[in-house]
Amino acid sequence: MPEERTSSRWQVVALPAAGATAAVGLWWGITVIFGIRSFFLPAPPDIIASFRAQPAYLLRETWATVSETLLGFGIGVVAGLTIAMMLTAWRAVERATFPLLVALNSIPKVAVAPLLVVWLGYGPKPKIVLVVLICFFPIVVSTVAGLTSTPADLGELARSLSASWWQGYFKVRLPWALPQVFVGLKLGVSLAVIGAVVAEISSPNQGLGAVIVLSGSSLDTPLAFAAIVLLALLSIVLFYLIVALERLLLPWARAISA
Amino acid sequence: MPEERTSSRWQVVALPAAGATAAVGLWWGITVIFGIRSFFLPAPPDIIASFRAQPAYLLRETWATVSETLLGFGIGVVAGLTIAMMLTAWRAVERATFPLLVALNSIPKVAVAPLLVVWLGYGPKPKIVLVVLICFFPIVVSTVAGLTSTPADLGELARSLSASWWQGYFKVRLPWALPQVFVGLKLGVSLAVIGAVVAEISSPNQGLGAVIVLSGSSLDTPLAFAAIVLLALLSIVLFYLIVALERLLLPWARAISA
Amino acid sequence: MIELAGVSRTFRTRSGDIEALRGIDLTVAEGEFLAVIGRSGCGKSTLLRLLAGLLPPTDGTVLVGGTPVTRPRRDVALMFQRPALLPWRSVLANVLLPVEMHGGKRAQHRERARQLLDAVGLAGFHKRLPHELSGGMQQRVALCRALIQQPKVLLMDEPFSALDALTREELAGQLQQVHMDVRPTTVFVTHSIQEAVLLADRVAVLSERPGRVRHVLTVDIPRPRSFGRNAHLADVATCVAELTDLLHDTDAPAPIRIT
Amino acid sequence: MIELAGVSRTFRTRSGDIEALRGIDLTVAEGEFLAVIGRSGCGKSTLLRLLAGLLPPTDGTVLVGGTPVTRPRRDVALMFQRPALLPWRSVLANVLLPVEMHGGKRAQHRERARQLLDAVGLAGFHKRLPHELSGGMQQRVALCRALIQQPKVLLMDEPFSALDALTREELAGQLQQVHMDVRPTTVFVTHSIQEAVLLADRVAVLSERPGRVRHVLTVDIPRPRSFGRNAHLADVATCVAELTDLLHDTDAPAPIRIT
Amino acid sequence: TSSKAEPAAAEKQADKVTYLTAFGAVGRDAFAWVAQEKGYFKEAGLDVTIQLGAATGENLKGLAAGQAQFANLDLIGAWILAGKGDYKDFRTIAAIHQQSLVSIVTLEGSGITSPKDLEGKKVGAATGSVNQLLFPAYAKLAGIDASKVQWVNAQPPQLPALLAGGQVQALSTFLIGSKGIEKAAGGKKAVILPYSKYLGDLYGNGIITTAKIAKENPDLARRFRDASLKAVKYSIEHPDEAAQILKKAQPAADITAAVGEITLMTPYVSSGAAIGAMDQERVARAIATLQAGGLIPAGLTPDAVVDFGLTPKA
């Protein structure tokens, strides 16, 4: 018989730390035991050394990636929610345009990136556009799923109150969908980081993606991994920021579920 | 007062067709009006010509991509569901390993692909692994969201029946989560296609990704777009297969929602 | 105010049709209080949903205020059989939902919402979320949400089913008072014959599935009425007995048509 | 069979604690039928959830069959206040759920499930999905799901609340029969005093929030009993009157502590 | 993925080896498929799997991981990596291009006709590629200020689009790609300023193998080298047929562009006495150039990167 959930500080901090330590240990162990050369798979100390060799540079490039990611993600969220709203508002719109969205999403971003560079130059613009392109789809699909899962009795309630479309949407359907919107946001933010990197790899003038490309052409795998580790940290931070926001905004969702 | 949903043949076929036609028309129009050269953005006829020049080759490469995608997606689904199950079964496991999964997912696949080639060679294996890596995460996140959204009264029902963990899982929580699992599957299958292409681009020995790279290095943009169009069609087919499966398996989910 | 003429409703489902209502003819005058009783599954909720404009009839016409019902109207309030509270809104905010939807000023109605909640015994729970309430408390919130609309037509689907005998009596008394003061045209589905007799001007008895109007009994007892302790004990007993007989006098339910 | 000693339960929430039950002492003998009545929100459902092992008490001990309750037991069946049916399972499959969970052969119990469903008037609905049923029909499915377990201890939370008077009477009669035949120890929450008197060996009356046991009344009327038409009309009336008084005799509910 | 060091068995059973091309499937790599198609590999007792290689570093990793035994790549890039000590376990066994193909490529009408005009311009190139690394040395010899050139980084296949789209005024790339650049630019003529005008000792692409094969199985390396060079010779003599063969094996290839590449590389292939030949002195000078440019530390000897026992004699 479960007691009220108590999340002790121990669990919140120690368990993830233990997991991370185990993972790093495993990785390190593998590189040592199999004698893997550092340009195939660098061991953790190589990566730390690589980071400590030029921290300012790496942090500057991290910041470039962060800013592209956040801008693109912000636009992607607005676009995704708007599209999801329109798709659920008119069934005909959904029928006519959803396959196009699926098609658009399926275009490998690696193939689009060069086109964007040609159109938008090699500054941050094509990167932001690519972030938007890569992160809007999970937001759309999750939000649509949330918006179409309003329980029948709440839907009838809204109708019986002669709610306008907007009212039904903002007072009933959207709040109900929020937990699923957050699924989309969590997936979207992870992809957003990747989108920024993909764009930077294609046009490696700034950001951690550029670091990866540069280190690739000089076989400096530890530097590439330093960039990858920074990317992973960035993703974790952004992901858990969204998780925190969810906990803050949607206590009811956890309360009504087992 | 909405009558029972009737989806006439007209809506199911004509609307998507209209949408597609409009999109293709717009695209064509843009290339003509702005006089864009086919090297930058080929017009639809260029692409069709490119496809008709060597249909057998393109279909063979499509098949290579399809088989990698399906294999990888199959493994990804099994892995994703298993991981989601373990994460929701033990809160400690979730705490300890979920950040690692987020980190793993955030590693740009473009950067992993060369490593996989080094370990697994130039055949389909690294491609399949990349597909798995790219598609498991949305399945995990969506499934976890579904599994943790069991309504309190159904959760209590399972507990009051002294359901074993497995029973509670398979008879109550998982069925309830299925609509959200399908969100993950839809997102996962879209990403699976992209994963296969990314891997093929990195090691262009087969598949549509190879067509994109190789046509890129011989500056044959229409051929690249023919490959992209095939990819889009492939994605649409796979996506709607999953939608169809969902409709078949989960009629109740639509019935209990507004 | 309400006219039903030859109204039928059949549900089409994969596993066959279910005929819920058949050929309902019924009129409710303005300000009248009609109770509806009938066995479980006979179509009472369906009837209310037809009146509320949530469901179209498969046959016949439904008029409210002289116009055919094609969609929900703002002057009609429906209290559902289940509470249907929004889980993210506090009790008070749930009660204020119709006000917001109808474009009223929240501030003006907040005081009234508080009074309603206090009147049904939920003082001190205004800021709680629905899942923190017991079943009966949730039902009372839903009741307040229907009453705050001050509708011309009030449709209530077993509004007191989750309440204990005492609370039931109290709230029935309050509802009677509301009806005497404001005189909304009321259709009140209940499974308590006592309650029907206490509250209604007329009581419609539905037959088993498919629901048809078996009889409409006029309750000619002056108001205010009260349970057990009034001067018309005999009249009440007669009505209750008659209704009980009507309910008992059952034809077998129509077999389910599997198509 | 059931012993509660000094049982209290307080819900901790963000917006303050709610004390639902305080110092409950209660014993139910093996095979006994205890009805519990009390005002809405007084903690009846909470009491059942404590007995079912779904919720730990904040204070005191809960014993079932002599052992402390720490988690649900297979020989205890709880019928919830809400139907809690699985929306993807047919009516029949919903009834068979406990059998599957308890590792019974589905085939063996299918016949019994059919009989139970027919007995509560759901013949012809076996293959329907829950959302195709009316509220009362759903409640009857939940009833069948509790009965199919043939438990030693049967906990029922307002099992007939969504049913019309007639169906209620019929099912109460059937329940009485089941209890006389199989003699499960039964705790039966109801808001119908009549029903309590008809069915129970003893009736526990809870006070308002926080719920305490105000009185336990022994109903000394021989079985089988029936509504209105038995030889012990006077006894029944006495009991009903006494319980009504007990329910009426209210102390004000404790104020909500906002912490 | 292994090469058995059993020369005696070569007659009976062909040695299975994997070969990596330098840049996907374009004209400069066509000879590999020519060797395959014409049976040169088979005659040499080889069963070759041709895999499409990528950047220099990736090809070196493929060799290091044992996924491939032979590769075509840019020798300067590979030697720089060896000189920096990242990966030394490979040996060059033939030079396909006797001169580096690295060039500044721009379009007619861009106003760039000499290295001097590059100052203040945007030049596109692959990040960290030899093109960028060698530029300071080139600039010094050409008498321009390298710091006044603004680099725009891109992936190699995207360079033509950058130039054609006007994002940059010039590229630093391999000159054999200039036919493609002209095609991308809609027919405008390309202007080519080869680095080799000032850096004459550098080689272009070449074939390498692992140090292990060079040492333990030189016969295998020789057979592969000879079959490949025979195909190189055939390709420059029959550019159209080579392009056709390439197209047949790799349908994504473009015949016109491939013919263009083969024609453009011809003078660089046959400038020396023998195709593929390497000269120890010149290799030493090339290494010295790299050291002078600060690209590698001192200490790299020609023998560390080239197996002169396996290179064709000049």
Ligand SMILES: Nc1ncnc2c1ncn2[C@@H]1O[C@H](COP(=O)(O)OP(=O)(O)OP(=O)(O)O)[C@@H](O)[C@H]1O
């Ligand atoms: N959405 C639906 N789909 C299919 N059948 C339905 C649906 N809603 C109701 N029915 C059927 O219509 C009949 C009448 O249902 P309704 O809910 O109106 O009954 P009711 O009189 O309100 O019963 P109760 O007193 O149990 O609430 C029932 O037989 C039910 O099975």
Ligand SMILES: Nc1ncnc2c1ncn2[C@@H]1O[C@H](COP(=O)(O)OP(=O)(O)OP(=O)(O)O)[C@@H](O)[C@H]1O
């Ligand atoms: N999960 C919960 N969180 C907070 N408070 C709760 C929770 N469940 C019940 N309560 C509170 O406990 C008290 C008793 O609730 P309970 O559901 O036991 O009442 P009840 O007697 O069953 O009422 P009803 O007859 O209306 O069903 C109520 O005041 C309710 O607000």
Ligand SMILES: Cc1ncc(C[n+]2csc(CCO)c2C)c(N)n1
């Ligand atoms: C069009 C074209 N541009 C550049 C190069 C050469 N190149 C530049 S960078 C790089 C890889 C890593 O150094 C290679 C091969 C090419 N071959 N074709």
Ligand SMILES: [Mg+2]
């Ligand atoms: Mg009903």
Ligand SMILES: [Mg+2]
């Ligand atoms: Mg209760």
